[in-house]
Amino acid sequence: MSISKLVPNTGLANRQVVVTGGARGIGLATVRAFLRTDATVTVLDKVAMPVELKDRVTFRSVDITNKKAVAAALKNINVNVLVNNAATSGDWGKVINTNLNGTKNVTDVVLPGMLKRGNGSIIFITSVHTAQAFAGDAAYDASKHALLGYMRVLALENASKGIRCNAVAPGSIYHAGRTGKLSEKQAKTLGTRVPMGRLGEPEEIANVVVFLASDAASYITGAEIRVDGGLSIKNSLIA
Numbered sequence: 001m002s003i004s005k006l007v008p009n010t011g012l013a014n015r016q017v018v019v020t021g022g023a024r025g026i027g028l029a030t031v032r033a034f035l036r037t038d039a040t041v042t043v044l045d046k047v048a049m050p051v052e053l054k055d056r057v058t059f060r061s062v063d064i065t066n067k068k069a070v071a072a073a074l075k076n077i078n079v080n081v082l083v084n085n086a087a088t089s090g091d092w093g094k095v096i097n098t099n100l101n102g103t104k105n106v107t108d109v110v111l112p113g114m115l116k117r118g119n120g121s122i123i124f125i126t127s128v129h130t131a132q133a134f135a136g137d138a139a140y141d142a143s144k145h146a147l148l149g150y151m152r153v154l155a156l157e158n159a160s161k162g163i164r165c166n167a168v169a170p171g172s173i174y175h176a177g178r179t180g181k182l183s184e185k186q187a188k189t190l191g192t193r194v195p196m197g198r199l200g201e202p203e204e205i206a207n208v209v210v211f212l213a214s215d216a217a218s219y220i221t222g223a224e225i226r227v228d229g230g231l232s233i234k235n236s237l238i239a
Contacts, residue, residue: 011215012037018079020064020106021086022057023047026125026173029202030083031057033210042077044070044106045086064102071109078117079110081213084147085125092139099143104150111154111163118162121213124151125205126224128171131232148224155222164221166212171228174199195230 017034021027022043028050034041035056042058043049049059060073064086084103088095107122114120127144134141148167155165172194174187182190191198208227211217226232 010037010211012039012081012210012213015039015080016042016078017081017083017213018042018044018074018077018106018110019083019085020044020103022083023049023059026170026202026205027083027085029206030085030209033203033206034081034213037210037214039081042074042079044073064106065097067105067108070105074106074109078113080114080120082107082110082120082122083125083209083213084123087125087140087143089137089140095139095143096146099140100146100150103147107154111158114163115158115161120163121217122151122154122163122165123209123212124148124165124167125209126151126167126169128169128226128228128232130169130224131226151224152222159221164212164217166217166220166222167224168205168208168212169224169226169228169232170200170205171226171231172199173202173205193231194228195234198229200227200229 012034017039019027019031019041022031023045024047031041031043031053042060044060044062044064046061046063049057062069062073064070084106086098086102088098124147126148129137129141129144130148151165151167158165172190187199205227208225212220
């Protein structure tokens with residue numbers, strides 16, 4: 001299925017948007033979605049951008065676990081929207097250092113400028129893992145739960161200061177993360193386990209991210225929106 005519906009332009013033109021992990025998967029789809037709104041996009045990633053986008057975004061090769069490097073990369077950029085998307089899987093130390101500490105590094109660099117200007121939107125990409133446990137994924141689950149708690153506290157502390165903080169929780173998304181290695185047949189089979197009968201697409205996450213960043217979501221803060229085809233509400237005891 002090809003997702004062609006786009007979020008309309010709702011006040012994002014010329015706004016400065018930073019997307020971490022924006023060179024592939026959900027991050028790349030998010031970059032493309034913001035470009036359609038005429039926002040100015042900066043990408044922080046260790047993976048190079050696709051050739052066709054190199055002249056349309058500002059790219060910085062950065063390891064977000066290095067706070068000084070993040071600060072240098074974002075120097076003199078007045079960030080209006082931050083999308084904390086970068087994440088990894090693997091051993092506990094690597095996952096927590098990237099998914100949680102790295103995300104906090106970027107947020108720490110960006111938030112003071114937002115507070116000074118009195119406006120800003122910070123969006124965290126969490127996961128269906130914040131609603132369901134997955135055997136063997138303790139580190140990843142823990143990191144995403146921690147991000148959700150971190151987001152909620154930031155939202156509470158900064159709501160009166162013009163800063164909105166929200167999260168988008170993807171389910172099983174095709175061509176993103178681990179599902180990117182699946183064949184089309186395998187993806188269809190896996191999709192039958194989702195109440196909507198298919199895996200999601202990165203664009204379906206990106207559209208919600210753009211909505212939360214836009215003026216259309218001006219009264220939304222502290223929310224986690226699940227974009228998972230109903231996976232998080234499924235009773236696993238029922239086929």
